[in-house]
Amino acid sequence: MSPQEKRAKSLLYLDNVSVCFDGFKALNSLSFVIEPGELRAVIGPNGAGKTTMMDIITGKTRPDTGEVFFSDTIDLTRKDEADIAQLGIGRKFQKPTVFEGHTVWDNLELALNRRRGVFSTLFYALTGEDRDRIEEILEIVRLTDRKDELAAYLSHGQKQWLEIGMLLAQEPKLLLVDEPVAGMTDAETVETARLLREIAKTRAVVVVEHDMGFVRDLGVKVTCLAEGSVLAEGSIDFVSNDPKVIENYLGR
Numbered sequence: 001m002s003p004q005e006k007r008a009k010s011l012l013y014l015d016n017v018s019v020c021f022d023g024f025k026a027l028n029s030l031s032f033v034i035e036p037g038e039l040r041a042v043i044g045p046n047g048a049g050k051t052t053m054m055d056i057i058t059g060k061t062r063p064d065t066g067e068v069f070f071s072d073t074i075d076l077t078r079k080d081e082a083d084i085a086q087l088g089i090g091r092k093f094q095k096p097t098v099f100e101g102h103t104v105w106d107n108l109e110l111a112l113n114r115r116r117g118v119f120s121t122l123f124y125a126l127t128g129e130d131r132d133r134i135e136e137i138l139e140i141v142r143l144t145d146r147k148d149e150l151a152a153y154l155s156h157g158q159k160q161w162l163e164i165g166m167l168l169a170q171e172p173k174l175l176l177v178d179e180p181v182a183g184m185t186d187a188e189t190v191e192t193a194r195l196l197r198e199i200a201k202t203r204a205v206v207v208v209e210h211d212m213g214f215v216r217d218l219g220v221k222v223t224c225l226a227e228g229s230v231l232a233e234g235s236i237d238f239v240s241n242d243p244k245v246i247e248n249y250l251g252r
Ligand SMILES: Nc1ncnc2c1ncn2[C@@H]1O[C@H](COP(=O)(O)OP(=O)(O)OP(=O)(O)O)[C@@H](O)[C@H]1O
Pocket: 021, 022, 025, 026, 044, 045, 046, 047, 048, 049, 050, 051, 052, 053
C-alpha cells in the first residue's frame, strides 16, 4: 500500500515524526497508524517516547519534522490543543481528575455540558436523550449502582472509569488512555480490559500500558516503542517474542 493509500484509510497517521529536546531525540522517525475503530496497545521502556507521541497527537508538543494527520486530511501540526479536542481526540492522563465533591452522575452531566460549551451551569436542562446517554455511559463504565454517590467515595479504579466516562460524554472519535490500570486491583484491571474493548466498538482507542497481563487481555495489535521509534508491531505473541523487545523492554 502506498503512503497515500495508508493515510486515506487511517483515522490517525503519523509518519517520520521526530522531536528533539535539547539535542535528545525523544521521537526518531516515528510512524504510527490507527484505523477507524481500532483498539491499539502501546508498550515500551521508560523514556521510549510514549508520552511524547501522545503530546504530538494532542498538539501539546510540535514535531520538528514529519506528518501528523487525522481523518486523512486534517493536519494536526497546524492545530492547537483546543482545536484538536474539538475535532474529537480525547485524552485520559494517568491520574484520575474527577470532581470529588460531586456525584458520579453530576460528573458525567458536567462533561456532557462541557461538550456544548456550558461550563458554569451544572443544572443546565438535560433532555431525555442526554439522560439516556448518561445512563448508557454509566453502564459502560460499571458505575450505574454508584451514580448518586460522591466521586470521592469511589475506589481508585472506579475514579479512572468515571473519568473515561467523562471523556465518552464528549463523544471522541479517538481516545488516548495513559496507563489506566496502574494502581488498580487485579479484578479492576481485568474489568478495564473488557470496558476498553467495549468502548472500541464505537471509536478508536490507543492505550499506553506497562502491565503485560492487561495488554495480553486486550487481545489487540501491540506497538512497542523504544528510543523514539517503533521496535516491533503485531500480535502480543509476535511482539513479546521479538528478541529486540526482550532485550530493550521485557527482559529488563
Ligand atoms: N519537555 C521535555 N523537555 C525535555 N525532555 C523531555 C521533555 N519531554 C520528554 N522529554 C524526554 O524525552 C524522552 C521520552 O520521554 P517520554 O515521556 O515520551 O517517554 P515515555 O515512553 O512516556 O516514558 P514513561 O514510560 O516513563 O512514561 C525522555 O528521556 C524524557 O526525559
